[in-house]
Amino acid sequence: xxxxxxDSPRTPSSGTSAWFPSLGGSWEGSRADTGGRSPxxxxxxxxxxxxxxxxxxSAAAYRPWSRAAxxxxxxxxVELPGRGSRSSEPPHRRLEExxxxxxxxxxxxxxxxxxxxxxxxxxxxxxxxxxRLRRRGMRQPERLVVSGMVAPPSWPSHPPLHTLxxxxxxxxxxxxxxxxxEITEDEDVREMxxxxxxxxxxxxxxxxxxxxxxxxxxxxxxxxxxGMSDPMAPAADMERWARMTSERFSVHHFEGGHxxxxxxxxxxxxxxxxxxxxxxxVSKAGDTRCSTTxxxxxxxxxxxxxxxxxxxASTG
Numbered sequence: 001x002x003x004x005x006x007d008s009p010r011t012p013s014s015g016t017s018a019w020f021p022s023l024g025g026s027w028e029g030s031r032a033d034t035g036g037r038s039p040x041x042x043x044x045x046x047x048x049x050x051x052x053x054x055x056x057x058s059a060a061a062y063r064p065w066s067r068a069a070x071x072x073x074x075x076x077x078v079e080l081p082g083r084g085s086r087s088s089e090p091p092h093r094r095l096e097e098x099x100x101x102x103x104x105x106x107x108x109x110x111x112x113x114x115x116x117x118x119x120x121x122x123x124x125x126x127x128x129x130x131x132r133l134r135r136r137g138m139r140q141p142e143r144l145v146v147s148g149m150v151a152p153p154s155w156p157s158h159p160p161l162h163t164l165x166x167x168x169x170x171x172x173x174x175x176x177x178x179x180x181x182e183i184t185e186d187e188d189v190r191e192m193x194x195x196x197x198x199x200x201x202x203x204x205x206x207x208x209x210x211x212x213x214x215x216x217x218x219x220x221x222x223x224x225x226x227g228m229s230d231p232m233a234p235a236a237d238m239e240r241w242a243r244m245t246s247e248r249f250s251v252h253h254f255e256g257g258h259x260x261x262x263x264x265x266x267x268x269x270x271x272x273x274x275x276x277x278x279x280x281x282v283s284k285a286g287d288t289r290c291s292t293t294x295x296x297x298x299x300x301x302x303x304x305x306x307x308x309x310x311x312x313a314s315t316g
Contacts, residue, residue: 019105020050020076021059021085022066046072047142047275048114050106052122053077054148054259055177055200056193058084065268073272076109078102078122082196091199095207099128103136110139117271119261120232121204123149127244128207130218140220144245145271147225147261148233151240152209158232162201166194173197177232177258221248225270227260228253239293251293 017023049069053061059077066075080098082091092098102125118126123146130144150157161172170190173179183189222245226238235253242249252270254260261267 016105016108018086019078019102020109021079022074022076024085044072045074045112047272048074048076048109048112049271049275050109050114050116050126051075051077052080052102052116052118052125054120054122055204056179056197060084061262064262068265068268069272073275074112080200082199091196091203093199093202093206095124095128095203098125098203099132102129103132103138106133107138113142113275114139115143115145115271115275116141117145117147118149119146120148120258121200123147124152124155124204124207127152130220131215134218135215140218142275143221143223144218145223145225146241147267148227148230148258150233150237151244152207153211153243154237154240155207155209156205157237160201160205162198162205169194169198216246217243218245219247220245222250223270223273224249224251225261225267226251226253227256227258229255229257230260232258 049065051059051062051065053059059079062075062077066077069075079086080091081089092101106129116126116130118124126144127146130141134140149155161169161177164172170184174181174184183193222241224238224241226233226235228235238251241251254264254267256263
């Protein structure tokens with residue numbers, strides 16, 4: 001399924017396992033769904049990948065990554081309140097609340113090198129979570145990987161959607177957010193999806209980047225993934241993320257729109273590049289990574305601008 005949105009209600013859990021259903025035995029991304037491998041803790045794990053989905057989506061959006069990840073990589077999708085195993089909880093409407101909760105949930109899971117990834121709404125969440133982890137003096141991620149989102153200082157980049165009427169929101173969900181017609185026109189799906197989607201949009205659209213709080217640019221490598229035809233996060237604007245880190249910065253361009261992330265098997269390879277064993281290549285029509293640009297801040301002169309143009313490597 002191209003877009004895995006809100007799952008049907010299940011029994012809620014508590015604590016860390018509420019945020020990371022892959023740690024529990026009842027999560028649908030189980031051994032049967034991952035070729036006999038555990039989707040949660042792995043004895044040979046070298047790195048953990050924590051993933052936050054886009055607005056309206058649940059942890060289930062990342063089940064394909066659990067199947068495709070090499071044995072030494074643990075994939076832990078984040079389940080936000082209001083969906084999946086947390087359907088009985090009201091969804092959050094402020095990003096700061098989510099970042100605070102996720103930061104707290106990560107405390108017991110940082111004994112292994114890890115990477116934070118977020119798509120669209122999730123990109124802002126993992127960015128703010130990384131800032132909170134640094135402020136608390138906790139172990140920093142090996143890399144921050146964001147996709148489908150403009151740099152925080154450039155947000156918001158469009159008029160608010162969460163205040164629209166139901167009909168207007170459904171129209172924008174198709175044209176702007178890229179949700180397929182079979183989702184927006186299914187009455188049962190709409191009834192389940194719209195409250196969560198509207199809350200997620202409010203959470204995202206009310207967020208404002210605070211330059212001084214909590215501190216200077218992150219001191220970790222930052223990777224940006226973008227769709228060449230994404231109207232929400234234009235490829236030409238992705239270099240602005242470079243100002244969010246003092247370490248190595250790179251941009252990977254993929255064919256596709258806002259939801260390119262789950263359309264290209266090669267995306268996971270870009271996320272995990274250099275972190276674990278290589279991801280087995282899966283040939284698929286249309287799986288084309290257009291280009292990669294990289295910036296190494298150590299190669300800059302004192303007067304160089306952090307616009308991503310001073311030191312690059314490009315591949316086809």
